[in-house]
Amino acid sequence: MIREMPWNLIISKLKKESTSEENSQLEAWLSDSGNRELFEELQGLWDKIQSNASSYTPDSAYYWKELSRRMKTSSSTPVAKPDRKSTFHIWKYVAAACIVIVVCFSFYLGQWAGTPEATLLEYKSMGGKSMASLPDQSSVWLHSNTKLICDIQHKKEERVVTLRGEAYFDVAHDKRKPFIVQTDGVRILVHGTKFNVEAFPDMENIYVSLLEGSVSLDTENDHRYLAPGETATYNKSSRRLSVTKDDVLFAASWTKDQIVFEQRSLQDICRFLRKWYRVKIDLDPTIADSIHYTFTLRNEPLEEILRLMARINPIGYTFNENNELSIYKK
Known part of the structure; x- marks a missing residue:
């Protein structure tokens, strides 16, 4: 009982x-x-x-x-x-x-x-980002609306986690027990490394970006290795896996304490805002490259950032009922 x-x-x-x-x-x-x-x-x-x-x-x-x-x-x-x-x-x-x-x-x-052999640990980040320390001393940053289920403590041969959402992993090295991340259609095998996985259920693609170390990916039809600086993209519909050189630091930028912008275009800034706050942004193309800002993004509410940006340059913004953001020339 x-x-x-x-x-x-x-x-x-x-x-x-x-x-x-x-x-x-x-x-x-x-x-x-x-x-x-x-x-x-x-x-x-x-x-x-x-x-x-x-x-x-x-x-x-x-x-x-x-x-x-x-x-x-x-x-x-x-x-x-x-x-x-x-x-x-x-x-x-x-x-x-x-x-x-x-x-x-x-x-x-x-x-x-x-x-205890059947124990599963479940981590959830309902709003904002959160850090979790796993039983094997690995660290994981969870983005908003992310769930991680861990089968680590009592597995003898491997450490297994299942991800729904986005997470940045800093995996503790253990030759005897490989670390495995399972997502919808992709199995990621790790030995001790730093990488970002974006696997929200409502997204068409799953992205795996490697910052350090090496990982291998298994899908129904493919087996590929990633090198640092590469991103793997898995399309859920076609079940195709591709690997390209990419800005992997950007992929993990949402985990940072702050991002400094110096005379960056509105288009570049919106790219980071999308990632940082996980929000859809419809940007007016007529102002995408003509307006520039210098400021430091920490963890302020998004609307506070937008109010400050609107005071500096003539832009307007609105949120629709789905919390999608539109930025336009005022």
Whole structure:
């Protein structure tokens, strides 16, 4: 029988917001050595997520708007929005708590059900980017709306992860246990390297960009090797795989703390904005190369960046109901 997890007590403790009574209740639960071991894993994971999320600010304006839309709130009904500082802290804690619960609840089920060999770890990044540390010491950055399922801890011969979305991998080297990334139609074999995989379900192609090391790719019809500086493109419809030299640093640019633009054209900047915020942008071709900007992109909300750009040059912008962005001459 699976024991009940006191998530409310655990999260309050991790956030350092627990009362004396809650601490006493949690200590009673922690008197079991198995429970304490699990809590210590949670504490370590929480600390890692907090340290990596400290410099990241999600696009809170969009999330509040999206939440309102999904709740079918009337456009005439005012929606209260917390101030930016408060929103950041709320989202930071929620993101961290969600990752902790998703990852460790899978572990907990396996441990208490008595079948740890079947344990799967699931990581999700619902909004913005998040970093996950895998049990084999590999690191993975997850883009927004990305899910990673890991079968690593108890596999004897290989480390296997399944990806839906986009992720940047920094894989720990282990000759005895190859690292495998599975996507829709492509199997990527790794021995210890850095690479980016873009494999969203709604995309026609899957992209694998190699920054360091070497990987091999297997599809239904092909087997290819990648060298650093190359990108593999797999078309889901034709099931064809191609390899080309590419700007692989751009492919992984969304994982950076900041990007500096110096007299870059609007067209170049929109290329990065598409990747950074994962948003579709329809750019007016008459201003694509004639307008230039110098600024540093960190983790500001997209609309804040657009407002600043519109003040500097005569451009306008709109979002449609699918959150697709149009930029035009004003």
